[in-house]
Amino acid sequence: MYDTEMITKNRNTILKEIEEYRKKDFTYKSGHILGSMCTQPYPIAKQAYMKFLETNLGDPELFPGTKEIEKKYIKFVLKLLNAPKTSDAIIGSGGTESNITAIWLAKKITGKKEIIIPENSHFSFEKIASLMDTKTVSIPLNKNYYVDIKKLEKKITNKTAAVVGIAGSTELGTIDPLPKISEICFDENIFLHVDAAFGGYVIPFLKQVGYNLPDFDFKLKGVSSISIDAHKMGCSAIPIGSLAIRDKKWLDEISVEAHCVSSGNQSGILGTRSGGPVAAAWAVSENLGIKGYKKIAQECMNTTNYLVKLIDEIGLQIIVKPTMNVVGIRVKRPSEIIKKLTKHGWKLNKMDRISCLRIVVMPHVTKRIIDEFIPDLEKICKDVGEI
Numbered sequence: 036m037y038d039t040e041m042i043t044k045n046r047n048t049i050l051k052e053i054e055e056y057r058k059k060d061f062t063y064k065s066g067h068i069l070g071s072m073c074t075q076p077y078p079i080a081k082q083a084y085m086k087f088l089e090t091n092l093g094d095p096e097l098f099p100g101t102k103e104i105e106k107k108y109i110k111f112v113l114k115l116l117n118a119p120k121t122s123d124a125i126i127g128s129g130g131t132e133s134n135i136t137a138i139w140l141a142k143k144i145t146g147k148k149e150i151i152i153p154e155n156s157h158f159s160f161e162k163i164a165s166l167m168d169t170k171t172v173s174i175p176l177n178k179n180y181y182v183d184i185k186k187l188e189k190k191i192t193n194k195t196a197a198v199v200g201i202a203g204s205t206e207l208g209t210i211d212p213l214p215k216i217s218e219i220c221f222d223e224n225i226f227l228h229v230d231a232a233f234g235g236y237v238i239p240f241l242k243q244v245g246y247n248l249p250d251f252d253f254k255l256k257g258v259s260s261i262s263i264d265a266h267k268m269g270c271s272a273i274p275i276g277s278l279a280i281r282d283k284k285w286l287d288e289i290s291v292e293a294h295c296v297s298s299g300n301q302s303g304i305l306g307t308r309s310g311g312p313v314a315a316a317w318a319v320s321e322n323l324g325i326k327g328y329k330k331i332a333q334e335c336m337n338t339t340n341y342l343v344k345l346i347d348e349i350g351l352q353i354i355v356k357p358t359m360n361v362v363g364i365r366v367k368r369p370s371e372i373i374k375k376l377t378k379h380g381w382k383l384n385k386m387d388r389i390s391c392l393r394i395v396v397m398p399h400v401t402k403r404i405i406d407e408f409i410p411d412l413e414k415i416c417k418d419v420g421e422i
Contacts, residue, residue, distance in 0.1 A: 061382050063397070066404035070384030072205065072233050074397040076315065077270040083311075083318035084272045090310030092126070096297030101310035108317035112277045115239055116252040116261055123283035125303040126313055129276035130232030131159040133262030136278050136289070136303055138163050138197060140260065141226035143288040147196035153182040153211060155204045155388075157230060169196070180204070180355050180389075182211045188219060197226040197259075202251035203234020206386050206393065207354060208361030210234060214249055217257030226259045232276060235263030237359045240325070240332035248358070253281060265316035268360075270323070270331065270398060275312035278303075331398055335360040339396040342405050349413040350422045354389060360396040363389065366421050375415045381408060 061068050063075035076084075087101055095102040109124045118124075127133055134157065138150055151172045152160050164171045172190050177183045182200070191198070198220050200211040213229060220227035229251055231238070238248050252261060261279045265271040280286065286302040293301045323331070339360045343353055346364060354363035366372055369385035369392055376383055384393045394400075416422045 063399045066399050066401060066407075067380050068382050069394045069400060069404075069408065070382055071397065072267045072395050073273060074267075074270060075399045076266075076272045077319045077323065079318045079322045080270070080272045080315035084315040085311070087310040087314040090314075092308040092310050092313065093293075093301070093306045094296040098310060101314065104310070104317050105313045108313055108320065109277070111317070111320045112263060113279055116235070116263065116279050118253045118279055119281065121282045121284075122253065122280060123286060124277045124279040125286070126308070127276050127278065127303060127305055128274040129266065130157060130230065130262050130264050131162065131276075132304055133232065133264075133276045133278035134159045134199075134228070134230060135163055135166065137228040137260045137262065138169065139167060140280070140285055140289055141197035141228065142167060142169060144285060145196045145226060147194055149192065149194040149196055151187060151190055151195060151198045153199065153201055153204075155180065155206045155209070156199055156201060157205055157232070160199065179209070180207050181209045182216075184212055184215055184219075187216065191219070191223060191225065195223075195225055197228055200227060200229050200251075201234075202229055202231035202238060202261075203359060203361075205233065206361075206389065207363045208233065208357060208359040208395075209355070210238070210249055210251065210358055212249065213251045213258070214255055217255035219257070220259075221257030225257075227257050229258055229261045232262050232264040233267050233361075234359060235261065236265070236268035236270075236328065237332055237335075240329040241336065241359065243325070244329055244333050246336070253279075265319070266312070268332070268335075268397070269316060269319065271316040271319045272312055275316050332360075335396050335398060335400075338400060338402055338405065341402050342394065342396060345405065345409045349409060349416070351412075351416060354391050362394045362396065363391040364394070365391050366416070368419050368421065371419055372415055372421070375418070376411065379411045379415070381411060 090098040090101040148169045150169050154173050154176050174182050174187045200213045200216045202210050242248050259281050264276040266273040266275050290300045290302045339357050352365045354365050373385050386393050
């Protein structure tokens with residue numbers, strides 16, 4: 036199909052160069068990436084992804100089998116989120132795209148421009164404000180690092196297009212009091228978008244193994260849409276996120292006629308969409324099932340509790356008791372500590388707004404890894420005067 040005379044560099048030479056570049060990267064497999072909300076994909080994800088590498092869900096009649104897989108995966112997501120029969124979902128690249136689409140939808144439905152967001156909301160909402168000419172109204176957090184309900188209520192006006200609630204914040208994994216926020220939004224007839232990009236694949240499974248966590252999904256009558264990412268705790272391949280919507284008729288608000296492809300009409304942002312990530316996510320969901328995801332979530336929480344115990348033993352403090360598998364360590368010099376930890380082969384994130392180191396205890400972060408990490412953390416914190 037491709038003319039070999041076109042080749043300007045030997046295939047093996049290129050692959051060797053690629054391998055050298057890849058060696059410069061940190062890897063999830065090493066366990067030394069401690070600050071990411073992504074993880075090493077479950078083994079079947081890679082196999083499924085590669086089989087659908089050339090497929091395009093933007094032109095579904097060319098790839099009917101791929102489209103069928105997407106429908107099956109959407110069914111899994113909607114069931115996980117307790118969605119009603121009226122619901123549907125858009126598959127995209129991740130939480131940022133899902134958040135953009137949700138606010139686009141809210142703005143079109145309401146004709147309004149103000150978006151109420153928690154102080155710790157994802158940075159994608161700042162992109163949204165710039166992209167869609169919306170105004171964000173930020174609500175402070177309480178001492179437990181979730182949104183202050185009374186202050187939120189006071190900010191709702193006749194200009195409010197949507198309220199955003201968080202189920203698993205990027206900073207500390209905290210969950211807003213969504214049952215109460217849902218009641219407020221339902222009574223005021225306001226679009227409520229729940230950003231569960233991280234928590235969507237954690238909260239349902241932790242609740243099933245006995246953790247006392249609030250409802251965040253479509254069980255709450257005021258919830259309009261939910262973002263959830265399979266490439267985070269869904270253990271699938273990057274990039275894939277889903278936006279679940281309570282009423283599929285709303286998609287008509289953001290639907291356009293697609294002239295040059297077989298989809299007829301398209302809703303959402305992307306046109307061309309690879310079927311690879313969708314096939315990977317569906318394969319993982321089938322392979323693991325609810326039982327497998329419950330086990331992963333429980334193991335991550337066991338490791339999280341172990342990490343918190345060791346942090347306390349070396350004389351450091353956490354910001355707040357973990358709601359899920361995210362830990363914030365209070366320090367005065369996060370940038371300096373991060374730089375020194377990087378030299379020791381560890382990659383963490385700093386949260387400058389609350390002056391802390393963030394560790395996300397993903398499936399690739401085991402107790403053995405924590406045992407290797409803590410001595411380096413302790414030594415560096417002593418060197419810089421944190422302990």
